[in-house]
Amino acid sequence: MLLQINFKSGTPVYLQLVDQVKLAAASGSLHPGVALPGIRPLAEQLRVNRNTVAKAYAELESQGVIETVAGKGCFLREGGSLFKKDVRRKVLAEEIDQAVVHAHHLQIDKAEFLRLAEERFDALEQKRARASQGSA
Amino acid sequence: MMTDHIPAIDIRNLVRRYGHTDAVDGLNLTVAPGRCYGLFGRNGAGKTTTIKCLLNLLRRTSGDVRIFGLDPIRDEVAVKSRIAYVPDQVSFYPWMTVDDTLAYFASFRERWNRDLEATLIGQFGLDLAHKASHLSKGQRTQLALICAICPEPDLLVLDEPTSGLDPIVRREFIRTVIGAYQDGDPARRTVLISTHLISEFEGLIDEFTIIDRGRNVLTQEADRARQQHRQTLEEIFVSTLQPQGALA
Numbered sequence A: 001m002l003l004q005i006n007f008k009s010g011t012p013v014y015l016q017l018v019d020q021v022k023l024a025a026a027s028g029s030l031h032p033g034v035a036l037p038g039i040r041p042l043a044e045q046l047r048v049n050r051n052t053v054a055k056a057y058a059e060l061e062s063q064g065v066i067e068t069v070a071g072k073g074c075f076l077r078e079g080g081s082l083f084k085k086d087v088r089r090k091v092l093a094e095e096i097d098q099a100v101v102h103a104h105h106l107q108i109d110k111a112e113f114l115r116l117a118e119e120r121f122d123a124l125e126q127k128r129a130r131a132s133q134g135s136a
Numbered sequence B: 001m002m003t004d005h006i007p008a009i010d011i012r013n014l015v016r017r018y019g020h021t022d023a024v025d026g027l028n029l030t031v032a033p034g035r036c037y038g039l040f041g042r043n044g045a046g047k048t049t050t051i052k053c054l055l056n057l058l059r060r061t062s063g064d065v066r067i068f069g070l071d072p073i074r075d076e077v078a079v080k081s082r083i084a085y086v087p088d089q090v091s092f093y094p095w096m097t098v099d100d101t102l103a104y105f106a107s108f109r110e111r112w113n114r115d116l117e118a119t120l121i122g123q124f125g126l127d128l129a130h131k132a133s134h135l136s137k138g139q140r141t142q143l144a145l146i147c148a149i150c151p152e153p154d155l156l157v158l159d160e161p162t163s164g165l166d167p168i169v170r171r172e173f174i175r176t177v178i179g180a181y182q183d184g185d186p187a188r189r190t191v192l193i194s195t196h197l198i199s200e201f202e203g204l205i206d207e208f209t210i211i212d213r214g215r216n217v218l219t220q221e222a223d224r225a226r227q228q229h230r231q232t233l234e235e236i237f238v239s240t241l242q243p244q245g246a247l248a
Helices: A013-026 A039-046 A050-062 A085-105 A110-135 B047-054 B076-080 B098-106 B114-124 B137-149 B167-181 B222-229 B233-241
Strands: A066-069 A073-076 B009-018 B021-031 B036-040 B062-067 B083-086 B155-159 B190-195 B207-212 B215-221
Touching (some): A039 A050, A050 A066, A085 A110, B036 B233, B137 B167, B155 B167, B215 B233
Parallel strands (some): B036 B190
Antiparallel strands (some): A066 A073, B207 B215
16 A cells, blocks of 8 residues: 655645545555554654544544554454445535536536446446456 | 643743844744644744743743743753753764763653663664764764653754755654654654754644744644645745745
């Protein structure tokens, strides 16, 4: 898993880490059962404050993406999300609403939007396939 | 984070005059415990004078300074036992070896983490038998950092710590501050860094003040500043002190 910080993006550093770990998990480059880097080594490597890494991990834990095993470190959760289906749907619906608004302002109509969504799903699928080939 | 506690540093209306010049002219600074705080300014902006007044190495002309709620003049011993300082120009007694120097600094301290000392000596590749007078500038800074971190102070003050060092030593320095110093109790390990090499410390800083001519120009949380300006801290620094059109 390669993590990179962009100090120009305007996104808080801890959220960049959260997003990148989530992407790594979704695209298969981070596997359940494999420990995430420890807070100190990751902070040293990225040259960011330890509190930033700790905050990112706490956020990932509260979202149910990772779990902390005492004395062993942080791991991707095997069982998937902690939340009930309707909560998960609601969280995603809010994100989609934003994308729909963006689409409107970019003159992307519904059909094209849905095509694009398909395409992105396929792209992530392919990434996963490549990741599993790479690790096999 | 323990933001509602007594600030690690609280400076109110600090003034320091040299003759007719106000090196520091009504400066305010509040640093919560556990923060990594950047004091940014150009050369001559008043950073070092502020730090020297904070540490009672220089008498303030007026204003109020508190470290952990204590007065660094009246409660000098109590304050100094909880802080450590790496200045921009590091000097040691030239006749002492690295080993002597460490023992000398340790003798002033209640606590001294020997394991950490050994780890850092190894990491920096310093030779204990080497005379201090034979150390390079980078090695002197590394030794000063070891002397500052081993007592496990609650507040680490760094004044232009990496200026004039090569990039490898600079990286190692920052890695050590993040790793070894913050390792203990991150909520209590406070860092104040004065620097104009802002990009080096970008990821470490969580709040900063830009000062110019001894006064505050901008105080902000790093994430918030980047969110607002979509720029790095260094770009924000430049555009704050040199608004567009100023060169025209």
